[in-house]
Amino acid sequence: MRYLPLSKITEKMFLAHSVFGNDGRVLLKKGTRLTSSYLSRLEKMDFSDLYVYEAPDETWDCTGPVSDRIRAEAMQVLWQSLIRVVERKPLNDQQMSFVIEGVLKDVLRNEDCLYDIIDLKTADNYLYNHSLNVCVISILMGKELDFDRDGLKEIALGAFLHDLGKAYIKSAVKKLQELSLLDTVQIKQHAKRGFDILRPNFSSRVAQIAYQHHEREDGSGYPLGLIGIDIPVYSKIVAIADSFDAMVSRRVYENPQWNEQALEELEQESPTKYDPTVVAALRRSVALFPIGSVVQLTDGEQRVVVAATKTRLILQKTGQLSDLLELPTDDFTRIEKRVL
Ligand SMILES: [Fe+2]
Incomplete structure (x- = not known):
């Protein structure tokens, strides 16, 4: 399996994930x-x-913790919810709760699970994939921070719906560099709008996540400029998962960062902007070398990461399905650098 730019993909290759x-x-x-x-x-x-896949019989999975069936259901429900918001109809909270229950089950199924994929966002599907990614990352972080199942469900719902207030805002699909001052002002309203949309149908915790996911520890965030002690941990989790997913995404930045660069930047900005305990939970939740990364070993050999969990990393020699190397995640001394 490889993660390749379109220009390097040939007609002999097979799609390794559904689109x-x-x-x-x-x-x-x-x-x-x-x-x-x-x-x-x-x-x-x-x-x-x-x-x-370079061969049709490859079976490595690059879909991440959420199965295709649940991913499709989640996207469908988010699509319908955005339409309902624009049409000013009430959200279907039961349907949403059902689908998020499915996401939660998938993510919690495997104790060893990390957020291990390089996501494939486009300008068009950004909001959908971003919402699901933030949801998955937030569940993993909440688990690290010992939230119980009910707590995790609320975090998952709030994370999945954190940007619902963007439904009205056309400029929300523009790139950062293209935003005018007016766009920025409008975008800043999405947090409060999200809260207003969610409050009638969901718990106050879920609605608060939408309201507070742009607040920062030093009071420099929006909309209220709350400081650290006034921001609940569940909102801090989604704030950090949201920043992380934006940093590693091509939609927002021309050159998306690798997981470890994004983690380092968030660590540098803590405790000023981000709560260090919550950033530490993120570090324990995402794979430093996600599936599809290519690394160079100390002996000069290059290998593709085909599986990444909390305990092990499996590296495949390019184009050779059976030649695998397993490394424990507490010892990366054999990895010299990341190549791709
Ligand atoms: Fe947001």
């Missing part, structure tokens, strides 16, 4: 051989990189 439309429909199924017409379609959809 979904924003409404949750599968557009291209995992395992499909990437013909030139599929590749040009994916390019039109704004994908810049993809996970691919």
Whole structure:
């Protein structure tokens, strides 16, 4: 399995993950051989990189902790919720609760689970993938911080719906560099709007997450400029998961950061902006070398990461399915550097 830019993908390769439309429909199924017409379609959809199998019998999984079925359901429900918000109809909280229960079950199924994928966002699907990623990362962080199951469910709901207030805002899909002052002012309103949308149907904790996910420890955040002691931990979790996912995403930054760079930057900004205990929980929740990274070992050999959990990293020799190397995650001394 490789994580490759579109320009390096050939017609001999196979798609290693399903591609979904924003409404949750599968557009291209995992395992499909990437013909030139599929590749040009994916390019039109704004994908810049993809996970691919070099042989049809490869089975490495790059879908992350959430199964395709639950991912599709979650995207569908978010799509419908955004429409309901725009049409000023009440949200279907039971449907949302059901789908988030599925996400929670998938993420908690495996004790060893890390957030281990390089996500494939495009400008078009950003909000959908970002919402689900922030939800998954927040659940893992909440678990690290010993929240009970009910607490984790509220964190998951708040994380998944944290940006729902963006439904009204057209400029929310622009890149950071393209925003005018007016856009920025409008975008800042999304936190309060999210709170207003969620409050009638969800617990105050869930609504507060939407309200507070841009607050920062030193009071420099928005909308209220709260300081650390006044921000509940569940909101801090989603704030940090949100910043992390934005930092590693091509949608927001021209050159997305690798997981370890993003983690280091968040650590540098703590305790000023971010709570160090919560940032430490993030470090324990995400893979330093996510699936698809290529690393160079101390003997000069390059290998692709094909699995990453809390306890082990499995590295495959490029193009050789059976040549695997397993490293314990408490000892990365054999890794010299990351290549890709
Ligand atoms: Fe936000």
